[in-house]
Amino acid sequence: MNATHDSPIASVAVKPKPYIHGVILFAFCLGFGLVMALTNDVTLDDISARALEDKQNSLSQVLPDNIHDNNPVLDTVTVKNEEGKETTVYRARKDKQVTGVAYEIFGTGYAGEIRLMMGIDASGKLLGVRVLAHKETPGLGDKIEAKKSPWIERFTGLSLGNPSVERWKVKKDGGDFDQFAGATITPRGVVAAIRRGQEFYAANKDKLTGSN
Amino acid sequence: MSNAENSNQYSTIVKDGLWDNNGVFSMLLGMCPTMAMTTSATNGFGMGLATAVVMAASSYLVAVFRNQITTEVRIPVYILIVASMVTLVDLAMNAWMHELYKVLGLFIPLIVSNCLPLARLEAFAAKQPSFPALLDGLFMGLGFTIALTAIGAVREIVGSGTLFADASLLLGNSFKVIEMRVLPADMGVLMMILPPGGFIVTGLLVVVKRVLDLRAGKEIQMAGAHAV
Amino acid sequence: MKEFAMIMISAALVNNVILARFLGLCSFMGVTTRIDTAAGMGFATTFVITVSSMADWAVQTYLLDAYGLGFLRTVTFILVIASAVQFTEMTIKKVSPELFQMLGIYLPLITTNCAVLGVALLLVEGHMSFINATLFAFASSLGYSLVMVIFAGLRERLALVQVPRLFAGPPIAFIVAGMLAMAFMGFSGIAAS
Numbered sequence: 075m076n077a078t079h080d081s082p083i084a085s086v087a088v089k090p091k092p093y094i095h096g097v098i099l100f101a102f103c104l105g106f107g108l109v110m111a112l113t114n115d116v117t118l119d120d121i122s123a124r125a126l127e128d129k130q131n132s133l134s135q136v137l138p139d140n141i142h143d144n145n146p147v148l149d150t151v152t153v154k155n156e157e158g159k160e161t162t163v164y165r166a167r168k169d170k171q172v173t174g175v176a177y178e179i180f181g182t183g184y185a186g187e188i189r190l191m192m193g194i195d196a197s198g199k200l201l202g203v204r205v206l207a208h209k210e211t212p213g214l215g216d217k218i219e220a221k222k223s224p225w226i227e228r229f230t231g232l233s234l235g236n237p238s239v240e241r242w243k244v245k246k247d248g249g250d251f252d253q254f255a256g257a258t259i260t261p262r263g264v265v266a267a268i269r270r271g272q273e274f275y276a277a278n279k280d281k282l283t284g285s286n
Numbered sequence: 287m288s289n290a291e292n293s294n295q296y297s298t299i300v301k302d303g304l305w306d307n308n309g310v311f312s313m314l315l316g317m318c319p320t321m322a323m324t325t326s327a328t329n330g331f332g333m334g335l336a337t338a339v340v341m342a343a344s345s346y347l348v349a350v351f352r353n354q355i356t357t358e359v360r361i362p363v364y365i366l367i368v369a370s371m372v373t374l375v376d377l378a379m380n381a382w383m384h385e386l387y388k389v390l391g392l393f394i395p396l397i398v399s400n401c402l403p404l405a406r407l408e409a410f411a412a413k414q415p416s417f418p419a420l421l422d423g424l425f426m427g428l429g430f431t432i433a434l435t436a437i438g439a440v441r442e443i444v445g446s447g448t449l450f451a452d453a454s455l456l457l458g459n460s461f462k463v464i465e466m467r468v469l470p471a472d473m474g475v476l477m478m479i480l481p482p483g484g485f486i487v488t489g490l491l492v493v494v495k496r497v498l499d500l501r502a503g504k505e506i507q508m509a510g511a512h513a514v
Numbered sequence: 515m516k517e518f519a520m521i522m523i524s525a526a527l528v529n530n531v532i533l534a535r536f537l538g539l540c541s542f543m544g545v546t547t548r549i550d551t552a553a554g555m556g557f558a559t560t561f562v563i564t565v566s567s568m569a570d571w572a573v574q575t576y577l578l579d580a581y582g583l584g585f586l587r588t589v590t591f592i593l594v595i596a597s598a599v600q601f602t603e604m605t606i607k608k609v610s611p612e613l614f615q616m617l618g619i620y621l622p623l624i625t626t627n628c629a630v631l632g633v634a635l636l637l638v639e640g641h642m643s644f645i646n647a648t649l650f651a652f653a654s655s656l657g658y659s660l661v662m663v664i665f666a667g668l669r670e671r672l673a674l675v676q677v678p679r680l681f682a683g684p685p686i687a688f689i690v691a692g693m694l695a696m697a698f699m700g701f702s703g704i705a706a707s
Contacts, residue, residue, distance in 0.1 A: 098354065098359055109370065110374065113373075117378060117380065120381035318536050321539060365592045366593070399631050404626055482692040489691075497680060
């Protein structure tokens with residue numbers, strides 16, 4: 075600072091050349107990029123371990139312990155759904171017989187995609203549905219989470235015939251399921267996703283419950 | 287600088303950040319998360335704390351590198367630093383504080399789109415030594431937390447009749463006691479949790495701060511002029 | 515065609531960037547004291563949002579997804595946006611010096627407008643195709659400009675009204691914005707999903 079007052083000539087001489095700004099920006103990008111890559115590397119294993127734990131937790135909520143004697147996380151089969159997207163299906167077995175399956179389903183909510191885990195038994199009855207991730211408005215749309223509201227438990231025990239297919243909608247659309255005060259789009263997306271998930275099971279039943 | 291001057295400067299920074307120059311109520315900065323994340327007091331509090339951590343870290347870093355950053359590239363570098371801090375907090379919490387992350391995870395990337403950290407970097411951290419900068423970032427962040435919790439509390443009480451609902455998910459079970467139901471469940475005015483409520487409550491709380499400042503014999507700030 | 519129309523209406527009106535998603539509020543409060551400046555800001559932002567969203571879509575698809583660099587998304591997008599703003603500034607300066615004169619002071623501010631980053635993140639999260647993403651970005655920014663101009667019109671009137679001293683300035687502006695948001699909630703009936 076003081077140098078500029080003392081000698082203007084010196085300040086002209088040290089005036090940075092234009093390219094120096096590029097160099098500085100590049101150096102910062104490189105430095106912080108490295109720090110982030112490093113952190114990503116350090117946390118990668120822990121994050122995927124947490125994700126696996128979460129998966130195990132959510133599976134145990136939609137595949138009750140008493141229907142299987144295997145570890146469903148390890149017994150998987152991959153099936154393409156009607157949109158050509160690959161779905162990993164986790165299978166619960168008792169005495170080698172498939173007693174139920176669980177897989178991820180996707181719904182369109184107010185603020186983006188809602189990921190859910192759905193469990194269904196061999197006869198096509200729902201064992202349970204849980205939300206894995208969503209971006210819905212806190213305090214409004216997040217009532218789809220089991221820990222914030224019992225709403226999602228309403229689906230357990232239902233199937234495509236009970237209620238009938240055309241009743242698988244929120245009440246506002248003439249169906250059987252409650253929407254939330256102030257949030258219709260979120261439950262509408264969840265109900266549609268569960269209906270599609272069951273249709274997926276019906277269409278692929280043989281592949282999912284086959285012994286291979 | 288003598289010790290007395292130092293502590294004087296520090297207490298000014300603390301007071302400015304928490305109340306006098308509050309990021310939300312006085313400077314009207316960081317409005318986007320202020321509106322979007324204050325549907326409940328707990329959400330506002332969580333968002334505020336995460337922001338405070340990012341602000342303290344990035345203010346410190348900018349102050350450390352202040353002589354290396356040229357004026358021409360300062361904005362991209364500041365944004366880069368804030369974005370990096372946000373990414374680090376995001377990754378670290380996901381890996382090691384997973385329970386907390388599941389509650390807060392939603393909010394963290396949004397800190398990048400908050401203009402308050404950037405404004406403080408430009409106005410304060412870029413010209414100050416690292417310790418005052420750290421302090422400024424931290425207390426501006428805490429002032430932000432206070433504002434968000436206050437707006438969240440008003441919207442939550444009027445909108446859904448509860449206060450600090452789900453606080454135990456964020457802070458642990460010992461905080462279960464602060465979860466309250468203030469009004470009966472069906473008395474809530476839903477409008478307050480919806481977008482219009484965010485604008486209206488923020489406007490009214492700015493008035494409340496003006497009233498309190500007048501009572502204390504201070505000049506009231508008529509405009510939050512330097513919004514970006 | 516119907517799908518495109520739905521994307522446009524939903525992005526511009528139903529899920530309006532400012533009033534429903536709370537993005538770009540700094541500029542919404544900061545540069546809406548006069549209609550012409552608000553319109554100028556809206557025009558410049560529309561251009562930047564559309565261009566940078568297209569670039570961000572390409573970066574996400576061909577760079578971040580392809581090489582598993584998802585953790586760098588926030589940083590890369592911000593840098594892309596900063597470059598898009600710079601590029602816009604240079605283009606406008608060359609093509610139309612008069613327009614540059616008019617918009618000059620607003621252009622650098624767009625980098626820190628969270629609507630730009632917000633729209634880019636939204637379209638990437640939505641896994642949209644390139645055409646849908648471009649439409650979404652363009653419609654979102656049109657919605658942004660529309661609300662900026664409407665609000666500036668309201669504030670021009672507001673400036674002539676006697677407001678209690680405690681409410682003068684930002685508080686009354688917030689309350690008016692709340693009413694505007696209420697009016698826009700009327701659009702939510704036509705949401706497609």
